[in-house]
Amino acid sequence: MNRDTRRPAPISILNLAAITVLSILTATAPSHAQAPISTLEQIADTGIVRIGYSAEDFPFSYRGPDGSITGYSTELCLDVIEIIKAKLKLTSIKVEFVERTPRNRVALLRNGDLDIECVASTNNAERRKSIGFSYPHFVTGTQFVSLRKNNLKTIADLAGHTVAATSGTTNIGQLNAINRQRALHIAVMPVEAHKDAFQLVTEGRAAAFVMDGILLAAMVAKSEHPENYVLSSEALGWPEPYGLMVRLEDTAFRDAVNAALVEIYASGRIEVLYNKWFNTPVPPAGINMRMPMSAELRAAFAKPADPSE
Numbered sequence: 001m002n003r004d005t006r007r008p009a010p011i012s013i014l015n016l017a018a019i020t021v022l023s024i025l026t027a028t029a030p031s032h033a034q035a036p037i038s039t040l041e042q043i044a045d046t047g048i049v050r051i052g053y054s055a056e057d058f059p060f061s062y063r064g065p066d067g068s069i070t071g072y073s074t075e076l077c078l079d080v081i082e083i084i085k086a087k088l089k090l091t092s093i094k095v096e097f098v099e100r101t102p103r104n105r106v107a108l109l110r111n112g113d114l115d116i117e118c119v120a121s122t123n124n125a126e127r128r129k130s131i132g133f134s135y136p137h138f139v140t141g142t143q144f145v146s147l148r149k150n151n152l153k154t155i156a157d158l159a160g161h162t163v164a165a166t167s168g169t170t171n172i173g174q175l176n177a178i179n180r181q182r183a184l185h186i187a188v189m190p191v192e193a194h195k196d197a198f199q200l201v202t203e204g205r206a207a208a209f210v211m212d213g214i215l216l217a218a219m220v221a222k223s224e225h226p227e228n229y230v231l232s233s234e235a236l237g238w239p240e241p242y243g244l245m246v247r248l249e250d251t252a253f254r255d256a257v258n259a260a261l262v263e264i265y266a267s268g269r270i271e272v273l274y275n276k277w278f279n280t281p282v283p284p285a286g287i288n289m290r291m292p293m294s295a296e297l298r299a300a301f302a303k304p305a306d307p308s309e
Contacts, residue, residue: 135262
């Protein structure tokens with residue numbers, strides 16, 4: 001029997017060389033939307049900071065009729081950036097606003113498309129596994145809104161009904177957990193945007209919409225007929241804090257943001273901001289939330305700290 005005794009070593013060496021070259025090219029090629037090692041260094045080098053905003057989270061972050069981005073969280077965030085600018089000894093910083101949604105906000109931060117998210121994001125233990133949070137700048141609990149005529153006030157009243165909740169929020173998780181625990185047979189309807197869920201309630205296609213109480217109150221206040229809606233008398237969970245979101249591993253930037261917040265809270269500036277957005281008419285529609293600062297929030301401003309749970 002004749003055997004082919006030729007050794008395949010040259011081919012293997014060629015393959016190995018090709019793989020090595022490809023690996024080097026892949027490693028050195030610039031990647032799209034790669035998160036910077038240090039946000040502070042990036043801001044110092046470029047003079048640019050990218051702020052994540054929401055188009056619909058009145059009064060925290062929203063787009064005005066003229067296209068400008070504004071709101072309580074947005075204005076607070078701009079104050080933070082001003083303090084950081086001074087610390088970095090920069091003459092100016094260019095702010096670039098990037099729209100985010102509840103579903104993609106974490107990915108945009110981790111990919112480097114955002115440097116800081118300034119909206120109304122709940123800071124809880126599960127989220128802190130993948131993203132960083134500043135000290136709290138608001139505290140609220142989960143409730144639901146429904147049409148007043150349907151007389152839905154408690155969680156038990158939702159049994160057997162269709163209830164909307166926004167994907168990517170802690171609220172939909174709370175709703176699903178309560179639904180399982182109490183066997184309420186609620187048909188949970190995930191939606192992409194808060195306004196879509198609210199519209200489902202308005203049209204009678206959903207019995208209720210589960211969301212942060214403050215955001216529900218704002219949507220009711222902005223609606224054409226606020227008298228048609230009512231917020232639940234029972235909450236779906238304990239009040240939780242909102243925080244400005246940053247990348248988990250970028251502790252230096254998080255520390256700088258927190259230091260700026262401590263300065264803002266101690267100066268009394270936060271009282272001015274809060275009253276502007278929650279206790280006076282807000283243009284262009286002149287909506288007044290008429291919401292005095294809660295004891296929990298006042299305590300959070302007096303002694304800024306990370307949540308203890």
